[in-house]
Structures are given as structure tokens and as C-alpha cells.
Amino acid sequence: MSRERRVGTATVLASSLALTTVSALGTPASAATVVTVAGDGSGNFTTVQAAVNAAPSNGSGYEIDIKPGTYRGTVSVPSAKTHVTFKGLGSGSSQVVIVENHAASQYGTQGSATVAVSANDFHATNLTFANDYDEAKNGSSQAVALDLNADRAVLDNVRVLANQDTLLLWTASTSTVGRSYIRASYIEGDVDFIFGRGTAVFDRSEIHSLSRGSSSNNGYVTAAATNNTNPYGFLFYRSTLTSNAAAKSVYLGRPWHPSGDANAVGQVLFRECTLGAHIRNDPWTDMSGFSWKDARFSEYTNTGAGAAVNSNRPQLSASQAPSYTPARYLAGSDGWNPIY
Known part of the structure; x- marks a missing residue:
């Protein structure tokens, strides 16, 4: 099967908690900032992207705790947002789902990714990355759930779900x-x-x-x-x-x-x-x-x-x-x- 893939190349809220801690993945985090995402408005942010946008550039530790729920929409972690952790707060990895239904036929392979990570030292634990593009309804297409375009990334107890081209390691x-x-x-x-x-x-x-x-x-x-x-x-x-x-x-x-x-x-x-x-x-x-x-x-x-x-x-x-x-x-x- 022959086909071409095209792969391209703040201030923290005052209500955030600054502390010295150990991240969910066992990696020491110095003076880490912890913020919470909740779709119902009970956290610091209602979307994961808003929490990422608030992360400091070239930081040493920024943990985004995500309350159970489905968060629809793409998320980008740009290269300057280093040492960011996504931590699902549910009882298992299926309780927090970050999902979109973009297909490469419309957005390009890398552009189809639900979550695109370009920052080093990214960690994720206890959640799901998904691309629910419907191939049966719309036809076969590459549709990436997670694009890891970074170094020293760690996924622990994470689900990555799609059909064609689920996980891009770039x-x-x-x-x-x-x-x-x-x-x-x-x-x-x-x-x-x-x-x-x-x-x-x-x-x-x-x-x-x-x-x-x-x-x-x-x-x-x-x-x-x-x-x-x-x-x-x-x-x-x-x-x-x-x-x-x-x-x-x-x-x-x-x-x-x-x-x-x-x-x-x-x-x-x-x-x-x-x-x-x-x-x-x-x-x-x-x-x-x-x-x-x-x-x-x-x-x-x-x-x-x-x-x-x-x-x-x-x-x-x-x-x-x-x-x-x-x-x-x-x-x-x-x-x-x-x-x-």
C-alpha cells in the first residue's frame, strides 16, 4: 500500500498551587505547579489546552490534573512547554478521555492528531488519547490519536485509540x-x-x-x-x-x-x-x-x-x-x- 505522509515540523494562574513534590510517574519535580482541569468548572480550567497555554516556557515541572470526563478538541503542547504532565484523576485510564475526530484526508497526517506533543520531558498517566474518526461511515483515512514529536516522553497506564496511524513517534x-x-x-x-x-x-x-x-x-x-x-x-x-x-x-x-x-x-x-x-x-x-x-x-x-x-x-x-x-x-x- 503506497501512500505519502506529510509530517511538518505565561503566566500561571494565582489559584495554582506551587509546591515541591514527586510526580505521578515517580520523577522528582522541583517546585512543581499543579493545576486542575474540569469540564464542569470546578477546576482552574475547563479545557486541557487552556491549562497547557498557562504553563511556563521552559519550566521545571507543571502538572495538569484532569478530572473524569470526555474532553473533545485537539490539544497542542508546543516545544517551549517542557516538563508538562497530564494526570487523569479517574479510577482508571478510561475515566479521562481526550478525543477528536480529525482525519488526515482533511488535516494532513500530523494535523489530524488529537494530541500533538512537541515539548521534551512530557509525561502522561491514567488517561486516554483517542481519535474517533469513523472509517466505516467516512472511508479509510489516517487519523492520529497521539503525536509524540519530542524527547524523553513517558506514558504510564495510558490508552491510545484509533484505527489507521494511531500513534506517531516522530x-x-x-x-x-x-x-x-x-x-x-x-x-x-x-x-x-x-x-x-x-x-x-x-x-x-x-x-x-x-x-x-x-x-x-x-x-x-x-x-x-x-x-x-x-x-x-x-x-x-x-x-x-x-x-x-x-x-x-x-x-x-x-x-x-x-x-x-x-x-x-x-x-x-x-x-x-x-x-x-x-x-x-x-x-x-x-x-x-x-x-x-x-x-x-x-x-x-x-x-x-x-x-x-x-x-x-x-x-x-x-x-x-x-x-x-x-x-x-x-x-x-x-x-x-x-x-x-
């Missing part, structure tokens, strides 16, 4: 590394629903493929565009791949070369994962004239009905395994280690 340029740690979360979609050139670790998460009603092809989990100078793209670690799609009908991934970029040599590893019966025996496939065999796709000690070892399923060797751990993917040049 960077400002091909030479820029953007790292994301996604823990105990749930990602749902069908076509290329985890994609981009960013570096990401999916740790003990559920990756759910939606059925497209086909007996043979119900989509692709990944479309990585990792630059060839970056050894680390997507790592799925001790995660579970689930689906109600037909057996052997979902691909693990295919190589995305944006604008035909020959240097986009996708790197994806499924390591110690449980693969459902929906995963094909030949789980990698070509894209837009580029062979999957030229990408860096592999597996390591997976289990489950969809796991197998054959000539179409490259395996990481035991000697290579120590170099492809969550810590190695995320360390970068600054030694970042958000893993817990």
Missing part, C-alpha cells in the same frame, strides 16, 4: 533522536498504527489489532522509519499482542520510507512478547517498493499462538540480546533511565 529531523517510554499501556489500531522514526520502548503493554473483516490481511502493527544512523527504533518488551481478527491475518510490520528516503531503515524488535493467533507466520512485508528484508526487523524468545521461528522471521541471537534491552534503547547520550 522527531524534528532525521538526525534528531526522540525517545519515548510507554509502560503498562494499551495501544489500539489496524493499519501501521505505531509508526515513525522515533525511538520507543513498549514495556509490559497490550498492543491490540482491530479486525478489518478480512480473512487474510487485517493490517500492520508497525511502520518504522528509523534513520540508518540510529540503532534503536521500536522495542516491544514483555508485551502482549491481542486481537479479535482472523488467525494469521495481521503483520508485525512493514518498512516506511517517508518521501522515498533510502536512509529510513526501520528497526523493530519484539522481545519476550506473547503473540496472539492473529499474527501471520510471515509477519513482515514490503511497503511502497521497499523490501522488508532490507529493514532491521527481528524477534527474540516470543511465545503464544502467533510465535514461530522460520525463514521469514529473523531472530536476535543470544549474543546480540544484551545490546537490545529497554535501557539501551532509552539511554541516549544523557543516560536517561525512566524504567521502573
